[in-house]
Amino acid sequence: MEENKNLECEINLDEPKTVQVDSPEEVISSITKVQRRGKLYEKVLKPIKMLSDPNEEPKTIGGKILKVIWSYIIITVGTLFVAAGVYFFKFPNHFTVGGVSSLSVVLAHYFPNFSESQFMAIANVVLLVVALIIFGKQFAIKTIYSTILLSASTLIFEKVQLLERMTGQFAAQQTAVEGTEAYNLAFGPLWTLTSEPFLELLFTIGGIAIGSAILFSQNASSGGTDVIAMILKKFTNVNIGTALLITDVVLVVLGGFAFGIEIALFSLCGLVIKSFIVDTVIDGINLNKCFIVVTEKDGELCDFINNQLHRGATVSVCRGSFTHDDKKMIITVLSRQQASTLKKYLRQNDPQAFTIITNSTDILGKGFRIV
Secondary structure: OOOOOOEEEEEEOOOEEEEEEOOHHHHHHHHHHHHHHHHHHHHHHHHHHHHHOOOOOOOOHHHHHHHHHHHHHHHHHHHHHHHHHHHHHHHHHOOOOOOHHHHHHHHHHHOOOOOHHHHHHHHHHHHHHHHHHHHOHHHHHHHHHHHHHHHHHHHHHHHOOHHHHHHOHHHHHHHOOOOOHHHHHHOOOOOOOOOOHHHHHHHHHHHHHHHHHHHHHOOOOOOOHHHHHHHHHHHOOOOHHHHHHHHHHHHHHHHHHHHOHHHHHHHHHHHHHHHHHHHHHHHHHOOEEEEEEEEOOHHHHHHHHHHHOOOOOEEEEEEOOOOOOEEEEEEEEEOHHHHHHHHHHHHHHOOOOEEEEEEEOOOEOOOOEOO
């Protein structure tokens, strides 16, 4: 019997795919390989995609645990950003660009018998109690973790004298002779990493703003005045950046009395820039793509959105003003990764579709943020 040649085997993964084979044995081999790839996708790649997409909600207990672990990894990264901005740039320059750390800098200036970390601990405990009452246990647990990590990080940096080692102040302390000007300089205020105050200010607000935005994206906070800002956002229409500006501006005034008008002006500039950076980073994290597609292939497109992207869509009848042809208009909202997949699908399968894509950061409802 003559062997079958050029058999075709169509196997559906994410997209239909045709495999050319020369024998039935090769069909079985191809199917086995695809099954293995399918298992790899389900067990490895799909969970990774779900973790990276904040809009995806795991259905299994294991997936939910991984989601929680991933959330705390993100919180850790955001907290370390804040710790770096505070310790390396904010403390040595006495910038009062908001937060309990700014308040602690001012209080430590007037009450030198207490350290900044002690003032931070007292204020954070009070605000954490308020957060527990208003936002519930989930918010409080994440915020407690971030607050403890922030305090521990700055204390460790201070204990090992990391900044002093980086600036050479530690080496100067080892060789300075007591009673000399060099001794007073070595054991005086912390040395800064650079001699440019504005550059130090940029790195201060950069670390704090980016870190705070990352924490807000996980419904957490590093404590301090961030909690006050989130309370204002919950009960008013004020966005987080503006709320932070309102709650922190009083610290600029206190810093001006403690350290002079120059520090106050630097801190005021820092607060304004910080509010914009926080909003920009949060919008980038929450960014989704809204698709409005006018097409004649509404059935195929809806199947792809529902079954491949696992999203919903709204379908309505529309009519062109010039041709008077009846078509369907499909509206759907996707993550950036899903949006890229849909654009590829439209280019390959419906190039005549009229598509409008807009950015959106405030999406409420099932599959997105809770109303």
